[in-house]
Amino acid sequence: MTETASARVAEPTVVIVGGGFGGLKAARALRRARVKILLVDRQNHHLFQPLLYQVASATLSPADIAAPIRHILRSQRNAQVILAEVAAVDLGARHVGLADGRSLPYDFLILAAGSRSSYFGRDGWARLAPGLKNLEDALEIRRRFLSAFEQAEQEEDPERRREWLTFVIVGGGPTGVELAGTLKEMARLSLPREFRRIRTDRARVVLVEAGPAILANFGSGLSEKAVQGLERIGVEVRLGLPITAIEERAVQLGEERIPTRTVLWAAGVAAVPLGAGLGVPVDRIGRVIVEPDLSLPGHPEAFVVGDLAAFPHGPGGPLPGVAPVAIQQGTCAAANIQATLDDRPRQAFRYRDKGSMATLGRGKAVAHVGGLSLTGYPAWLAWLFIHLMLLVDFRSRVFVFFEWLWAYLTTQPRARLIVGGHERAQPVEPGAQDPTGRSGSPPR
Amino acid sequence: MTETASARVAEPTVVIVGGGFGGLKAARALRRARVKILLVDRQNHHLFQPLLYQVASATLSPADIAAPIRHILRSQRNAQVILAEVAAVDLGARHVGLADGRSLPYDFLILAAGSRSSYFGRDGWARLAPGLKNLEDALEIRRRFLSAFEQAEQEEDPERRREWLTFVIVGGGPTGVELAGTLKEMARLSLPREFRRIRTDRARVVLVEAGPAILANFGSGLSEKAVQGLERIGVEVRLGLPITAIEERAVQLGEERIPTRTVLWAAGVAAVPLGAGLGVPVDRIGRVIVEPDLSLPGHPEAFVVGDLAAFPHGPGGPLPGVAPVAIQQGTCAAANIQATLDDRPRQAFRYRDKGSMATLGRGKAVAHVGGLSLTGYPAWLAWLFIHLMLLVDFRSRVFVFFEWLWAYLTTQPRARLIVGGHERAQPVEPGAQDPTGRSGSPPR
Structure with missing residues (x-):
């Protein structure tokens, strides 16, 4: 018991932020690693984003393209899932701050928090x-x-x-x-x-x-x-x-x-604001510019993958924000953590465009x-x-x-339901107040 | 063309309020009647309520137990579906007032607006x-x-x-x-x-x-x-x-x-407030007390069915608010409208408990x-x-x-998704304000 406990204490902690394609793939790639994985997401589910438009068009139900992250990782004993919002990352102190005030110290970090819609500054x-x-x-x-x-x-x-x-x-x-x-x-x-x-x-x-x-x-x-x-x-x-x-x-x-x-x-999409708060260089849409091995400059223990990363090292400039890039980067970041644990050299990321x-x-x-x-x-x-x-x-x-x-x-998709909100009958209320305080017609 | 148009004008209008079991059944039972049916519901879907608890328990998705009312009635050419909230019914003037200000005149009315949760006056x-x-x-x-x-x-x-x-x-x-x-x-x-x-x-x-x-x-x-x-x-x-x-x-x-x-x-459930606004007798949970033929006292052209109706004429007092009662009453109200159109006597409702x-x-x-x-x-x-x-x-x-x-x-139901709200991680926020202004602990 004591032995197990002390062995467990010695295991390095890998915090993964985001349970999308990149984060989930990284967690699974580390399933045999002697690490303790904490996967943090503010949603309880992994979302298969390429089919999201079919939920919008009422062909599929949410449950068809989303599965609880816990469920996907249920058999992976070295992984814990934490449903929480990440407020900030302190690269120097090596901990991830959650919105509820808790702090998760890490030995390795994989940021895979993704992107959001961007309106080119016209937030209204x-x-x-x-x-x-x-x-x-x-x-x-x-x-x-x-x-x-x-x-x-x-x-x-x-x-x-x-x-x-x-x-x-x-x-x-x-x-x-x-x-x-x-x-x-x-x-x-x-x-x-x-x-x-x-x-x-x-x-x-x-x-x-x-x-x-x-x-x-x-x-x-x-x-x-x-x-x-x-x-x-x-x-x-x-x-x-x-x-x-x-x-x-x-x-x-x-x-x-x-x-x-x-x-x-x-x-348009932009990276989530988390990237800009790191204090490292980001590109014009807020993506964190990573090293060839996907780590951050000066922080070999911290990786960024997927939509949140800008990878300028391959041919054709930064890679597109698509699932295959995130999946391959998740695999690569996990492999580089494993390499570091094993005292082997890291590999540079190479995208195989399928x-x-x-x-x-x-x-x-x-x-x-x-x-x-x-x-x-x-x-x-x-x-x-x-x-x-x-x-x-x-x-x-x-x-x-x-x-x-x-x-x-x-030709009759099943999910044609209007659920939620009081907007049922009035999706866009004429004359409604814009919560941002701007008018519907933004300044040019 | 003129003939058809004038024939159409002569058709009596049946307004049905509510697309639940009672209202929908009534609409379908009138599919061959020479009437114009307007079915009004504030939701776009008919809900199979007996399985609603399985959506709550994440076994089924909303689309499994709900279907657009329009879709169900798509082939019934004498029926129109109106997505709107009913604000009031004027039994004297024979029209249904909608929340958006419109008014639907009727020759026959079937109220099947159902029930809501009731907290015995403890709204907090x-x-x-x-x-x-x-x-x-x-x-x-x-x-x-x-x-x-x-x-x-x-x-x-x-x-x-x-x-x-x-x-x-x-x-x-x-x-x-x-x-x-x-x-x-x-x-x-x-x-x-x-x-x-x-x-x-x-x-x-x-x-x-x-x-x-x-x-x-x-x-x-x-x-x-x-x-x-x-x-x-x-x-x-x-x-x-x-x-x-x-x-x-x-x-x-x-x-x-x-x-x-x-x-x-x-x-606890109570009837929706619509019943109490009619100006006819209601029981202690707001259900409208109907005549044996399901019409309202003094208003043979207006019927109430399902959870909104109190039917005190059979053995065992008012009937329970379950789907079979609503379905059978919907059928009965439709048959009584048809009987009136055909100059036949109406039938009294009899519940067959299955x-x-x-x-x-x-x-x-x-x-x-x-x-x-x-x-x-x-x-x-x-x-x-x-x-x-x-x-x-x-x-x-x-x-x-x-x-x-x-x-x-x-043993792994598919729909275990937490979607919507900011309550994701905090379903009941301690210290949150009660929007009703009452405290969590009501006066005894």
């Missing part, structure tokens, strides 16, 4: 155009999307009805593209028979991208294919103009004013995998297969498979 | 002991239940830890019994391996019933069997004493003080069906079968079946 937009980063966001988008049709059904004035039936999605990356496609398909295929006074299939879904192309890093061929695919199902794609104003009842796009009640934000893919709607996708460009049905099947395989635990795979099968065969 | 208890009436309630209970284990895991003080691991359920009707059984099973079977510092299987679940028996209207034999069944899995059952105080950290039960952080309310059943935990239930008393596994299978059959649409049946099969085989 956050209320008008919710982003899609967590389950709450997804349920809020679902609520606004479904409520808009309810409002339109009850609206007598044709102009106002048109506003309710117009959806603007800002940002032409994978999230924006997949959201636009799935929402348009819902309006086109799932909802029409349910409404008596409106034609849901005529709802406008406008995808706005400030740059010259959507899915820019997929390569130009696929980018054009994606535009064609979206336009074929009726999504309007607008390229090359930034949104300059978001108001209660319209967005401004260059000279054009698009009347709309529902704006969704997939345009490709990119995005769905465009029912049976349609674009994919760039292993040097191969796929479009249409083959790309969609590849997307389906890979995402099912990536889902973290077996049971989610089974249920998601059946949900998808169901939705595909019936 | 509502915040401390949430009831279980809708999806928001269920998710709140789930949040508190799961968060309590998180708090216990992090608590150093053994006394406070004990408080977090004690759950008091007030009310020994079917809801309280099923909630107690399922929460105890979760603590006993699903959670133990996930926590490192607490023994979740030692969590206390206390079921408190002020009367002399739980499941009182099942008959005394089954009531005792239910107590035995619950005690076998470790639920403590306390009979014959009312709760006299609910505080942040304890409940008072006669002389006994039970320290606890989590109190759940299944003790029995009662409640689960006690994994593979255990009590049931009184067709004069037969069942217990244990046979009762549980009967419960399973009947509830699957009752689920409103086919797809929910399929998915619920698989969720149950999964949970049964693995």
Whole structure:
């Protein structure tokens, strides 16, 4: 007993902040290490973010793409999960301060706290155009999307009805593209028979991208294919103009004013503020610039991985904030901790890009995998297969498979529920006070 | 065209308030009637309330037991669904006033707006002991239940830890019994391996019933069997004493003080306030006293069904607020409207009691069906079968079946997510202000 206890005392403590792809992978990679792992997250669940848009579009339920972190790590005896918010990290004293006042000393630290939606300094937009980063966001988008049709059904004035039936999605990356496609398909295929006074299939879904192309890093061929695919199902794609104003009842796009009640934000992310508080160099969106081995300059015991890290050492500059980068970095940071414990040299991180893919709607996708460009049905099947395989635990795979099968065969996804809030019937209350104190139309 | 239009104008309007069991059944029963049906609900979904406790206990997701009312009525061309809150009913002028100011004139009215949790005038208890009436309630209970284990895991003080691991359920009707059984099973079977510092299987679940028996209207034999069944899995059952105080950290039960952080309310319901505003006689819990044909005295065109109705004409006094009563009354009210349209005499409502059943935990239930008393596994299978059959649409049946099969085989229900609110880590904040202005401990 005493021996075990003293052996346990001697084990170094690894604190991991964040139970997303990077943090969870690091914890699992250390499962045989003689360390004590404390994984801290403010949510009780790991979230499979690549499918979050399907919760927003009411195809999947939260439980299909999220699993309790405790459950995932239940058999890993060297890991403890702590549900708490991290307030600050003291790199010098080597401890993590929690919002409830407690302090966790560490021997090794892995920061994997991720990113958040960023509005380029126009914080008043956050209320008008919710982003899609967590389950709450997804349920809020679902609520606004479904409520808009309810409002339109009850609206007598044709102009106002048109506003309710117009959806603007800002940002032409994978999230924006997949959201636009799935929402348009819902309006086109799932909802029409349910409404008596409106034609849901005529709802406008406008995808706005400030740059010259959507899915820019997929390569130009696929980018054009994606535009064609979206336009074929009726999504309007607008390229090359930034949104300059978001108001209660319209967005401004260059000279054009698009009347709309529902704006969704997939345009920008920034690292969580934790990174900027470390006192080490960060890039312009708050990501911590790491060494080749993913540690912090001057702090070989502290690592940063995933969306919170800026890794400028490989070809092509900082890596994109996607799950594969986080997973591979989590593995690498864990391996470098193990190497240090074993007195072996560390490895430099190298990203193995396995490709990119995005769905465009029912049976349609674009994919760039292993040097191969796929479009249409083959790309969609590849997307389906890979995402099912990536889902973290077996049971989610089974249920998601059946949900998808169901939705595909019936065009009737199951989760079309408006739950929570008093916004049920009024997703955006006209004239409501902006809690930030700014007006809906920010200064230019 | 003109003919159709004028024919349509001549069709009487039936306004149905509430898309629960009673209202929805009435709407469907009128599917071939030459009427225009307006179904008003403030939620977009019909909720299968008998399984709501399984959303609270994280076995099912909201989408498993709720379906959009529009979706259910999509093929019924004479029905329109209106998502709105009803503010008042003017029986004299024959119109329903909505909270947004609109007014719906009717020729026939069916009020099926249901019930809400009632705290016997101690409204301050509502915040401390949430009831279980809708999806928001269920998710709140789930949040508190799961968060309590998180708090216990992090608590150093053994006394406070004990408080977090004690759950008091007030009310020994079917809801309280099923909630107690399922929460105890979760603590006993699903959670133990996930926590490192607490023994979740030692969590206390206390079921408190002020009367002399739980499941009182099942008959005394089954009531005792239910107590035995619950005690076998470790639920403590306390009979014959009312709760006299609910505080942040304890409940008072006669002389006994039970320290606890989590109190759940299944003790009392009252009709929604709409009934009391009609200007017709109501009973002591606000239910509208109806005529034998379910209409209102002096208003043969207005019907009240389900939990909002008090039906004193049969044997055994007012009927219980359960789904079969609401369904049968919805059918009866629709038939009486049809009879009036056809100039036939109306029928008086007669309740056909098909029995009662409640689960006690994994593979255990009590049931009184067709004069037969069942217990244990046979009762549980009967419960399973009947509830699957009752689920409103086919797809929910399929998915619920698989969720149950999964949970049964693995003891790992899928929906253990803490979502929403800032209460994540602190479900009941000590010292928080009671929004009602009352203290946690109400005057006796």
